[in-house]
Amino acid sequence: MFPTSRILALGFASVVIVAVLSASGGPWAAPGLIAAFGLFLATLWLAREPSDPKPAREVSEQAETLSHGQDNSYAAALDAMADPVFIVSGAEPDDLAGRRVVFANLAAQSLLRIPKEGALLLSAVRRPEVLETIDTALYGVASASVTFETGGAQNRFWRVRASPLASSPGQSLGLVEMRDETDARRNERMRADFMANASHELRTPLASLTGFIETLRGHAREDENARDRFLSIMAVQADRMSRLIDDLMSLTRIESNEHIRPQGRCDLSLAVNDVVDAVAMMALEKKVTFALDLPPRDLAVALGDRDQILQVIQNLIDNALKYTPIGGEVVVRVRSGLKLEAAAASDVHSPRLAALEGGRLSLVSPDHTADEIFHRIEVGDSGPGMERRHLPRLSERFYRVEGQKSGEKSGTGLGLAIVKHIVNRHRGGLWVETAPSAGSVFAVYFPAAPAKADASPVTVTKAS
Amino acid sequence: MSEHTLKFYGDELAQLKAEVSRMGGMVEAQVEDAVACITRRDADLAQSIVGRDPKIDEMQRDIEKKAIKMIALRQPVAQDLRRTVAALKLAWNLERTGDQAKNIAKRALILAEVEPITPMTRAIDRMGRLVVARLKESLDAYAASDLERGLAVWRADDDVDEHYNSLFRELLTYMMSDPRTIGACAHLLFIGKNLERIGDHATNVSEILHYEVTGEEIDGERPRWSSLEAEGLDGGDV
Numbered sequence: 006m007f008p009t010s011r012i013l014a015l016g017f018a019s020v021v022i023v024a025v026l027s028a029s030g031g032p033w034a035a036p037g038l039i040a041a042f043g044l045f046l047a048t049l050w051l052a053r054e055p056s057d058p059k060p061a062r063e064v065s066e067q068a069e070t071l072s073h074g075q076d077n078s079y080a081a082a083l084d085a086m087a088d089p090v091f092i093v094s095g096a097e098p099d100d101l102a103g104r105r106v107v108f109a110n111l112a113a114q115s116l117l118r119i120p121k122e123g124a125l126l127l128s129a130v131r132r133p134e135v136l137e138t139i140d141t142a143l144y145g146v147a148s149a150s151v152t153f154e155t156g157g158a159q160n161r162f163w164r165v166r167a168s169p170l171a172s173s174p175g176q177s178l179g180l181v182e183m184r185d186e187t188d189a190r191r192n193e194r195m196r197a198d199f200m201a202n203a204s205h206e207l208r209t210p211l212a213s214l215t216g217f218i219e220t221l222r223g224h225a226r227e228d229e230n231a232r233d234r235f236l237s238i239m240a241v242q243a244d245r246m247s248r249l250i251d252d253l254m255s256l257t258r259i260e261s262n263e264h265i266r267p268q269g270r271c272d273l274s275l276a277v278n279d280v281v282d283a284v285a286m287m288a289l290e291k292k293v294t295f296a297l298d299l300p301p302r303d304l305a306v307a308l309g310d311r312d313q314i315l316q317v318i319q320n321l322i323d324n325a326l327k328y329t330p331i332g333g334e335v336v337v338r339v340r341s342g343l344k345l346e347a348a349a350a351s352d353v354h355s356p357r358l359a360a361l362e363g364g365r366l367s368l369v370s371p372d373h374t375a376d377e378i379f380h381r382i383e384v385g386d387s388g389p390g391m392e393r394r395h396l397p398r399l400s401e402r403f404y405r406v407e408g409q410k411s412g413e414k415s416g417t418g419l420g421l422a423i424v425k426h427i428v429n430r431h432r433g434g435l436w437v438e439t440a441p442s443a444g445s446v447f448a449v450y451f452p453a454a455p456a457k458a459d460a461s462p463v464t465v466t467k468a469s
Numbered sequence: 470m471s472e473h474t475l476k477f478y479g480d481e482l483a484q485l486k487a488e489v490s491r492m493g494g495m496v497e498a499q500v501e502d503a504v505a506c507i508t509r510r511d512a513d514l515a516q517s518i519v520g521r522d523p524k525i526d527e528m529q530r531d532i533e534k535k536a537i538k539m540i541a542l543r544q545p546v547a548q549d550l551r552r553t554v555a556a557l558k559l560a561w562n563l564e565r566t567g568d569q570a571k572n573i574a575k576r577a578l579i580l581a582e583v584e585p586i587t588p589m590t591r592a593i594d595r596m597g598r599l600v601v602a603r604l605k606e607s608l609d610a611y612a613a614s615d616l617e618r619g620l621a622v623w624r625a626d627d628d629v630d631e632h633y634n635s636l637f638r639e640l641l642t643y644m645m646s647d648p649r650t651i652g653a654c655a656h657l658l659f660i661g662k663n664l665e666r667i668g669d670h671a672t673n674v675s676e677i678l679h680y681e682v683t684g685e686e687i688d689g690e691r692p693r694w695s696s697l698e699a700e701g702l703d704g705g706d707v
Contacts (some may be wrong), residue, residue, distance in 0.1 A: 102484040127487040127490040127491055131491065133494050133498055367625070393634075393635075397595065397632045
């Protein structure tokens, strides 16, 4: 038997030929049109779907046809789609367990964590509004669509559209398409946030600039000493404003592609060395020494954007330098090849955990994935530490731990927010451990890069 | 016993699990909306949360009835029994979670009438997102019978407590600095406690999953660290 589509194509082609011949006039016109109509009907009849009702147990066979049978190329086409698409079959409206996913394309399989066929619909989707939409398609036999937000670490907006497919008594099929609308929504929200934050934070240095300009125009106009002093203060404020704008811009940039997983590779040991070299002068000024504990090259290679990982390390080391007193020590340690549980846990014997006001909190943790390996960077300072109650708010924009000296030393208040967003983008984690007067440790962990396929044999032996 | 009867019985178990999952989805949406109606000061949304609560109670009664009927008529043993009992326990837990969400929504109605306290509602939002994520993870784990994912939720239990303690202190500071806000802050305090309880329910879901799959309790003390407990001030259920 020919596939339906071929019959349809052949049939319609002959209809068109007969119709064109008859339309060209002559004695054949009327019978020609009738023949064309007859052919058209015949084509439809040949191409019709078999209409015998299918019992529920044939659902799996149907799935088989969808995935392995003659429609294999359709399944492959659906698999190639970037948007998650799946087909749901339902028996009776009140039979919840009867609603099954008879086919899920690759994107749907990985998003909903379901197998290609046979999963219970309720194990894939639980949102009541989405279930209602699917029910509308299955039993109301009408297309419907709905938007929802997933929540969780990587918050996303999805639009779900469900449309009815061929159904027979006791057995209805529906197609469910999902489209990621995160970008549009997020851009909207981010613009509002950016404006609110930027205008608020820029107002302070701007106010001081305007104040000094007033003074310089007024009574300080002739006073050379005052003028010099004011100008240098103004330079500092202008510098602060430009740093703030830089940070805000980079935060916006990172946020805008936060849910796109980075693809590059970055050796964490090398990255730490690069950053430590870059801040060597600053450390020398404060007489702060570095204690590095790094695995050899090629052991801690993370899956990620090198520039962004460098920025994370830079921000953490900058912070550590800022809070370490003169003559103190900053400890940077890289641990490679940790399971998620190990990467997310800190040293049990840490003195900070035992301290009365000390504690630890994970600020970012990745969704659980089995068997993924992580590399972790820890940056510890010998600074004043913090009380535990500040921990949950640390990565908030412009949050400052009260009692900290402000002034030249203070940053923009965006450093950790940037770290958090980069780590989130890399599906990594971030935790802090701190206690008053015992210093703080900030640890970030990134998923390990898969072993290079084209790695030279030399590296392989070295690694093993 | 004929194959038909066996198949029917398996279907019934699957049906029970599906209903618990659906109830979980409802409750998840309730909690999410409850957090949203605090941050957005959305009184209409709060009303609709309160209005949907009886539906959840009804689902719980329904699941309970079906599970009891199954135990009575089919007398399941081993894992089948555990699955039935787990469905019962989960329905109770989810119903309690739904009540907590309803309480939050009721307080949101009151909060919508007074001056907004933005820094505090932001803290609630942060804690709420964390709790919603945990509830989602644990229900995902239950739907997929994924023990490892359930355990991951169980292990990270102290994060919510940490947020709650931080919120508690922040609210105290806020109330002391401006006594006019005491009324609103007291409501926020209870909301924080409700969220903390929902976090505990999420942990319970993973404990029940562990019981369903292995038949044993999770080994070891739940990792938790509440300064209130340390000070002997644990408020208990609110």
